[in-house]
Amino acid sequence: MKKIDLCRWFVLACCLPLLACAALVSPADRHGPASDDFTRKLRWLDVGGAAQHLDAQVRESFQERFSGEDLRVVEFSLERVEFSDEDRRADAWYLLEYNLLPSSTVRRERFRLEWEYQEESRMSPGIWRIVSPFPPLP
Template sequence: MRRIKGLALLGLFFLLLGGCGVVVQPGKEFHLASRDFAQRLRWMDVSGTARHMLPEYAEDYRQRYLGREDLRIVDVRFETIELLEQGREAEARMVVEYYLLPSLNVKKFRFSQHWAYLGGDRYHPGVWTITSPFPPFP
């Protein structure tokens, strides 16, 4: 009887241990990263927004927008998001509504972004990164 209980406990242990392996699903993680990017852009958190970009694009973005007091963002939203390459790349179309002081006329700015899931593999998380430059506001 003890032997059966011991084997049952051992089997349960391996069953639970096997359930601990998490399979990373990049497509699901994209929605978290893109939502964070949009929120940071909406609040003009330039450094936070730049963290979602490749380093060479992030530096250019910081130089253009850090300390820009005349730019006010009203709304940021994704028009379309298309996951590609088995959920490891994405094409996103964004709309940013903004105005430039002293004017109060709200303008719409539409642009596309390419995102890629960099690093990581099936069991180790990577990070979603914008792999296209951020265009200047018109």
């Protein structure tokens, strides 16, 4: 009987730190890699790769907007992020420097995109998706 109790305590002692570490990772901690990947892909005009970070409802218009334009991205960077709704929503402000061929004039646009943390189940980590439409470029 005492051996079983010791085994239970041992198993509990081993599992508790693992459970505690899993609880420490908040959705906000997972936003950085998703946002970094989005900015890198858009900077290099990997429109298909960048579109994977958009919700299905806004993805098609994003791909249409960037597929036929003679757009050249000079710089695309994240300026700041504000989290809300228990770190499950984020407002991210970006700076896009670009030119539209044949013009060589570099234009600068600052805009906000809304991100949302989407989970399929409590047992698997969720993913961040952009839920607002990408603003039109003048």
